[in-house]
Amino acid sequence: MNMNDDMSGKESSATHGAYMTLRDMILTGELPAGQKLKIEQLRGLLKTGASPVREALSLLTSDMLVERIDQRGFRAAPANKANFEEILELRCTLEDLALRKSIAAATPQWEEQLILTHHRMRKSVGQDIKVFEEAHKTFHMALLANSGSPMLERYCAQLYDLNIRYRNLAAGGSKYQSRDIAAEHEEILEAAVQYNADLACTCLLKHYRLTGEYLAREMDA
Amino acid sequence: MNMNDDMSGKESSATHGAYMTLRDMILTGELPAGQKLKIEQLRGLLKTGASPVREALSLLTSDMLVERIDQRGFRAAPANKANFEEILELRCTLEDLALRKSIAAATPQWEEQLILTHHRMRKSVGQDIKVFEEAHKTFHMALLANSGSPMLERYCAQLYDLNIRYRNLAAGGSKYQSRDIAAEHEEILEAAVQYNADLACTCLLKHYRLTGEYLAREMDA
DNA sequence: AATCTCAAAAATATCGATATTAATTGACAT
């Protein structure tokens, strides 16, 4: 009759579930970069049919997390330093652009969202890492959310995820919190709320590049 | 036994065929913006099963040509002036970036590709419009092909296609050739081959914006 | 030893049928 675990009852469909799970497994590195993704294997893992798996993989292609080779199945997107640096650089360029646009078009609602998402991020710092990660992304996306260009924001979100993936792949452990991340976020927030685009962007890019350098070092191993 | 029309025998699979056909139909406007894309209907049209159709639609989602609403099927991506202008602007930003990178890293091979693709584009001017369109895209992508950033190039290609779509949607007829397109292309080529990034980008963006303004006018109708 | 061939095994792609879910219709009450 009914289906299994749909905890809070939002979107439920085998495809959507498979999509979310696979996405998470690739982002966390549970499915290693470059790995062949066999339908049967995943079918067993996700306890669903072949069609949803296949469709989920097709969807993950959009996110550049999965590669599809016609007639030869799917594989987790490969990862290497060059790709990582490409992502970092593109991300800096596009987020700089988006943040400037957001600030240029600043509205009270947007600012309030910044304050809120930042607050929630701070509150989530002790909790499960997944919760913090979610809040962290939400805050960063809120910074760009007023750019007036949905596609630009989409690209930024995509690059954000790809970057997170590298963080997970490189730093198995997560003791990378040597820097004062919280202070960096506050700097960005403050500059944004004061409509200081140059400063906000400087802080934002510094925030990304510092993490980037740390990860690049890890990846040499 | 064997399947139908695979002319030259490259990639053959029902999914790939459906993908190409649907893509073309959406780009040309044969499938109007916003239209519901029912599986059964397309299944008949493409003379194939439901699975390939479904998978092709999922793939087209990556290209932002199809929207997928969970549990509610697919539809051709909507089109409106705001979206068009967003695409145009993003495209100008990203292509400017990519062209500058390409020129900065110029190599003899890259230059020769420019010359070649430009030549082929000129040669294809009398032929079937599809042939010219193909050559035109190839030339423009060749300009960016040396950027060293595959993802950036991918975004540019995507935006290129979306722009073409609007050109097809807006200008049913194609008597928009009032400008001297050929001269514009030559200007761009010349500047690129001389490593004059500023000039090349100026010409390129002018090329796009002129077309953009023309189309924007058409769209007011 | 290296390479080639070809059949067996494995995996993907596709089909046809069914279960689920959303959209529509129309009777009934307001």
Next chain:
DNA sequence: ATGTCAATTAATATCGATATTTTTGAGATT
């Protein structure tokens, strides 16, 4: 007339079973 709700219809999502294609590997040939 208009709004509500249940029954009906239509469409999507999913399954299980094949057909196709790719990969593998044992044996034959140089």
